[in-house]
Amino acid sequence: MTIEFDIEETLERLILSASGWRGVFALNGDEESVLEQISASHRIIAGAAAFIFSQYLKKNTGDTENKPSILIGNDTRPTGKAIIEAMIPVLLSEGCNVFYTGVVAAPEIMAWARFFNEKNKNGLNKTGFIYVSASHNPIGHNGLKFGLTDGGVLAADEAVKLIADFRKLMENGDFAAKFESLLTSAEPNRIKNIYDNENEAKKQAYKAYFDFCGNVVSGGCSNLEQVMKEGLEKKPLGIVCDFNGSARTVSIDKEFFDSLGFKFKYINDKPGQIVHRIVPEGESLDPCARLLEEIHKKDSSFVLGYVPDCDGDRGNLVIYDTKINKTRSLEAQEVFALACVAELSHLVWTGEISYNDKNEALCKAAVAINDPTSMRIDRIADAFSVSVFRAEVGEANVVSLARMLREGLYDNNKYIVRILGEGSAGGNITHPSAVRDPINTVLAIAKMLSVRSNSEFSAGYKPGLFEIWCKFSGQTEKYHEDFSLADIIDSLPPFLSTPAYSPDAIMSVKTQDHALLKDKYQQIFIKEWEERKEELKKRFDICNWEAIAYNGTIEKRGLNRFGDAGKGGLKILFFDRDNREIAYIWMRGSATEPVFRIMADVKTAHTPTEGRSVKAAGAGMDVQTEKYLLEWQRSMIIKADI
DSSP: OOHHHHHHHHHHHOEEETTEEEEEOSTTOOTTOOOOOOOHHHHHHHHHHHHHHHHHHHHHHTOTTOOOEEEEEEOSOTTHHHHHHHHHHHHHHTTOEEEEEEEOOHHHHHHHHHHHHHHTOOTTOOEEEEEEOOTTSOTTEEEEEEEOSSSSBOOHHHHHHHHHHHHHHHHTSOHHHHHHHHHHHSOHHHHHHHHHTHHHHHHHHHHHHHHHHHHHHHTTOTTHHHHHHHHHHHSOOEEEEEOTTOGGGGSSHHHHHHHHTOEEEEEOOSTTOOOSOSSOSGGGGHHHHHHHHHHHHHOTTEEEEEEEOTTSSOEEEEEEETTTTEEEEOOHHHHHHHHHHHHHHHHHHHTSSOBOTTOOBSSOBEEEEETTSOTHHHHHHHHTTOEEEEEOSSHHHHHHHHHHHHHTOSSSOOOBOOEEEOTTTOOOEETTOOSOOHHHHHHHHHHHHHSOOBSOSTTSOBOOHHHHHHHHTTOGGGOOTTOOHHHHHHTSOOEEEOOTTSGGGEEOOOOSOHHHHHHHHHHHHHHHHHHHHHHHHHHHOOOEEEEEEEETTEEEOSOSOGGGGTTSEEEEEEEOTTOOEEEEEEEEEOSSSSOEEEEEEEEOSSOOOTTOOOBOSSSOOBHHHHHHHHHHHHHHHHHHOO
């Protein structure tokens, strides 16, 4: 078998998307492998990716002789170093200035790129980063993320260009020979110098990230950190973390939380000590929950814990729930809802959003989210007179949408967009950050608990974040001075959403043409709607529907042809007799994994949590509604997939 054929076969197994390039890089092809070695074809593909990105940066300068600066880092997967070793010589041969930081969290290398650009302004020189990671995929997987200096990955439209250039290069069939030439033309001393300066690069990245996180949490409010510290002196807060051997083991977490006055305990803090499934969902949260319960028994101030994925840009949460006196994990949608409540209350507390005597916002503000984010975010935003805009799944899409809103490029209005993210995947992005970050997620909730109502301000009484939320959401009776995290959760708009990574949310479909699949689905849905509409009305008060497509940053409502959604998201939104949005079903093929995802989102009587029954008054919307809608969705897709 020739190397060219190996490359072609390997390329077919790679998934290339705006969210990242991913595949199984372990030499034996096992997605759970801990082998450090990669195949010759994977080395060539990694080198080709580096070559294409260097060309991309040179095009940005308009000067092909220009020397771009490229920052490189990796998470703690075993194959990361082998991929880096294949890229550095290529970049040097292409005349790039290369800086390698070793193991680094994704938000850290992105903060470093921001800082590097500000510190090293050099005419037309451009800076970019390549990050080696497969995010939450199994340990034998790996991949690449590319970005510039705006704090996030490449915008979706730019990522598409990069992918197209990469495919064109690989189609020529002669890159294998070119790769070997580039490897040998790189000066060994320059390669050695990059590795010799790894520690210095890591120090720069660490400091840039530490300082940046302080700016993000304060949102430009000079006294917020001091107010938090004063609140923590009166009511301490303890946080635990299961690092699971991720890139966050060598990031700022321990020092940063300590600097703000939080108590902090952790486990599995050795880089590469990956002791359980990487995706921070389900059973992966159990060790953190056990740690929290154990420490809470000794110190009741410990009520919150988090588990990051391997690259550290995502972290889902566990809490000690004082309503049921035990630890439990929070669903991803629940986490994002808490973050939205916190950051919108933050905007009110700082005065960035103000209101007239009719409680109408005096400026335009928005939340940018992905299409399967729960409608509870719409309810939260409504309480603050804030708009909600949705993009297709993919962090790059949501970040691009938020930028468009801030710059007035979406509907000719400029919006304040402090919080954005993918509620279905957990975590949040807090501006000016442009990437999910568990530190921002934890601190959003921590602010709710530490920025409390205070009568000692020079201007008189100032309500804290939770009191602000209770007032704006019409739940003033739920506020009391000694509130807990469980009280905040109980105040959330009650919705039940299918977890994105649960077995019920995942399907396998044979139809490769997803537009065709959705056209067939449309015929089946319309037929079954007519057959079920009386039952739906009687049982769930579902009286009408609307089809919506999501492609990139574009939302298209009132869809006549479901196939227009293409490979993007397709949502069927349901309305009650008063034309209120009360539920939806959704579908989309993953761009980073070979799966087809489905989900349902329904309004309930109160937030469903372990140990509490859920039954809505009147409408009949309960935990069975989500199950009914999801099973209906699955059955229709199966019928369409023939």
